[in-house]
Amino acid sequence: MATLQRTTAKVFYYARNVMRDIAPQAIFRRRLASRLQQARLSDEAVRRRLNHYNKLQDAFTPGPDAVRIDKIPFEPSMYYYDLKEFARYFDRSLLIDLKFGDVIGVPKLPTLVKDRPIRADNGNAVVMKFNKFRHFHMPLDTVAFADKRPAVVWRGDLNNPIRTRFLDVARDLPFCDAGSHKRSAPAKYSKPFLSISQHLRYRYIVSLEGNDVATNLKWIMNSNSLCLMPPPTYETWFGESQLEAGIHYAPLDPDFADLGEKVRYFEGHPAAAERIIAAANAYCRKFSNERDEHAISLLVLYKYFVLGGQIEPDPELWRFIGG
Structure with missing residues (x-):
């Protein structure tokens, strides 16, 4: 659901570009x-x-x-x-x-x-x-990692077998709030819609590729939450191929069997999570120049x-x- 600020920005985006065309x-x-x-x-x-x-x-x-x-x-x-x-x-x-x-x-x-x-x-x-209005929307996150809910969150369309595989692992785990908000999702995977600001209440946000890149990757890495994801296989202007596992994000195995292990580690070592978050934030800053x-x-x-x-x-x- 679009916020008033986001809607206003979209109107400005179109108005500015129409004027350039005129x-x-x-x-x-x-x-x-x-x-x-x-x-x-x-x-x-x-x-x-x-x-x-x-x-x-x-x-x-x-x-x-x-x-x-x-x-x-x-x-x-x-x-x-x-x-x-x-x-x-x-x-x-x-x-x-x-x-x-x-x-x-x-x-x-x-x-x-x-x-x-x-x-x-x-x-x-x-x-x-x-498509930078959509893909490079990176809102400010003012909530510190330590003040967030110590749990994992994911929402998205089940348009990729990887996403279904993730939900099969995560949907019944007590520390995960993971599912699809799409009406087409099977009932066992269905979860209510969450806005970006609601995602940012969690310490751990999962990023999963869909048709190509994961749209949420940019705003996760710009936040104070830790990005969990398998290594990317597609890239955009964001330069996903330049991201380093363990430096800019916490890597997950393709079968997601290590999800619980990763969360337990970072809960016990919050400074390690915050180092990755700081590097991810620094990576994102160049796109605002x-x-x-x-x-x-x-x-x-x-x-x-x-x-x-x-x-x-x-x-x-x-x-x-x-x-």
Whole structure:
């Protein structure tokens, strides 16, 4: 259930992006050179993230289904606006291969996506910060770990066998409040809906992948609760492949047989839980640096267009990208 604050933020998100679309787009294109010059002055962390999201090294040709920047499909609207926020700085005739929505495979051609499988050969999946209003909602948590309920919580759709396997282990454990709030859930798995703020009353929150990444991972790691999860198999702009088990989250075995053991350990060693929470919070903070987020987004697109043979590279900027 959306809060008034969240609803207001959504209205502002759409209003701001509609105004950008109404404005003469030439205004943005004239600013590209200065924006890229600013991006070139960024630090090594920006370059590292840029080249993680866009792993392309070789020249390529856009595919037959590539779309012009001024013809990007409007649906889903949040994907459209998240791409146009940065694509509008480039010539409107430039071509982009893109896939909106959940992507569970690696495209055959270099393609802009929200997510990709975590594996060595995923370079054709060029990650952009799509659907960020939903995936990067990280509300402030003011309740200390010690003051939370000493129990495990999870809610979600049973759209993945992993989630059903977890509930088969957790649903009858006395220290777990785990289930699905969806009407389609079997009665034995059914539990009432919980808001994010209600989740944050618990010390331990489980994050489980669904169709692709786990949407709740970002706000859990930004909170004062401890994230419990199996190692991720998909990644987004959040860089899930960069997360370290035992450093940024408490790992769970794929069969969840160690769930009780992990909770007992951290109940007996709260300082260990708080160290992981502090590292997770620090990991999340970089995504609130709007200057870096804008620079990386522009550079991901710039690199894509250069290697796609659509832009002649500026030598100094290309040297920055290459390191």
